[in-house]
Amino acid sequence: MRYVIDALIVISIFFAFAGVVGMLRMPDTFCRMQSATNISTCGILGVIIGGILYSAIYLGNAEMAIKLAVMGVFYIITNPIAGHILAKGAYKHGVRPENKMVVDRLEEDFEQ
Amino acid sequence: MKKATFPAVISTAIVCYLFWLCITGQLAMLFEGEAAWQVLVAGALVSLGVGLFAGKYFIHERSFYLWHPARLFTGLLYCIIIFPWELLKANWDVAKRALSPKLPINPGIVKVPVDLQSEYGQSALANSITLTPGTITMEVTEETTDEGEQDYFYIHWIDVATAEEKEAGDAIKGTMEKWLRRIWK
Numbered sequence: 001m002r003y004v005i006d007a008l009i010v011i012s013i014f015f016a017f018a019g020v021v022g023m024l025r026m027p028d029t030f031c032r033m034q035s036a037t038n039i040s041t042c043g044i045l046g047v048i049i050g051g052i053l054y055s056a057i058y059l060g061n062a063e064m065a066i067k068l069a070v071m072g073v074f075y076i077i078t079n080p081i082a083g084h085i086l087a088k089g090a091y092k093h094g095v096r097p098e099n100k101m102v103v104d105r106l107e108e109d110f111e112q
Numbered sequence: 113m114k115k116a117t118f119p120a121v122i123s124t125a126i127v128c129y130l131f132w133l134c135i136t137g138q139l140a141m142l143f144e145g146e147a148a149w150q151v152l153v154a155g156a157l158v159s160l161g162v163g164l165f166a167g168k169y170f171i172h173e174r175s176f177y178l179w180h181p182a183r184l185f186t187g188l189l190y191c192i193i194i195f196p197w198e199l200l201k202a203n204w205d206v207a208k209r210a211l212s213p214k215l216p217i218n219p220g221i222v223k224v225p226v227d228l229q230s231e232y233g234q235s236a237l238a239n240s241i242t243l244t245p246g247t248i249t250m251e252v253t254e255e256t257t258d259e260g261e262q263d264y265f266y267i268h269w270i271d272v273a274t275a276e277e278k279e280a281g282d283a284i285k286g287t288m289e290k291w292l293r294r295i296w297k
Binding site for chain 2: 014015018019021022025026027028030031033034035037038041042045062063066067069070076077079080081083084087088091097101102103104105106107109
């Protein structure tokens with residue numbers, strides 16, 4: 001069981017690493033946000049699930065496990081809303097990528 | 113703003129009470145049979161108060177819709193198995209793109225039709241799409257055509273395979289919409 005917990009944490013560290021590399025390499029705002037989602041989903045959830053298993057099995061502390069689960073639920077609920085508002089706000093403010101996007105239906109439909 | 117109905121207040125209070133039990137650590141103590149009754153009673157009073165004030169914002173449709181056992185089970189299945197699997201696939205895809213030397217990205221904003229009518233269903237789908245790496249929902253609109261109203265999402269997609277609405281929708285939503293349709297019409 002200990003190996004499962006370690007594997008979960010290592011996997012989430014790998015995804016967080018990939019997300020950070022992506023954030024540094026991606027060419028524009030929106031692509032950077034896509035890469036940041038990588039950190040905030042698998043990068044966080046692996047650590048939280050590993051923590052739940054560790055505190056439930058090795059520490060025998062059910063209270064801590066439940067609190068970690070609540071943390072994960074709140075994280076999952078609030079994170080996409082912030083991402084959506086950031087992307088929409090950036091677009092409305094006039095942020096456009098340097099290299100042209102392949103297709104931009106938002107511009108075609110809303111700006112004459 | 114419409115007034116809060118009694119079932120809406122009760123439904124909100126139940127959700128608040130569950131959170132109270134988790135956060136104060138009483139849920140673990142309930143199983144061991146040593147929960148403090150003062151904390152339980154105070155939690156019930158506070159969640160009723162919160163339900164009175166927040167019920168009308170929290171519940172817009174039928175109050176006990178999600179408490180139906182079949183829907184609750186489908187929802188839990190979606191949250192525990194279906195959605196994490198989609199999440200893992202998308203995570204692996206974006207991580208591969210970020211780490212590969214050529215940086216194979218192809219970004220664009222596509223328009224996707226949505227078949228869900230319920231506003232809870234739509235927000236669940238939009239949040240699922242945003243949480244999946246590689247896609248961000250940017251705008252939700254409604255258009256009236258001859259056959260009735262059709263809702264659309266504008267989605268920023270990191271690798272645009274096709275700009276055609278239906279195909280892009282199938283590629284982005286995957287199995288998520290099919291499962292959400294079993295919960296909300």
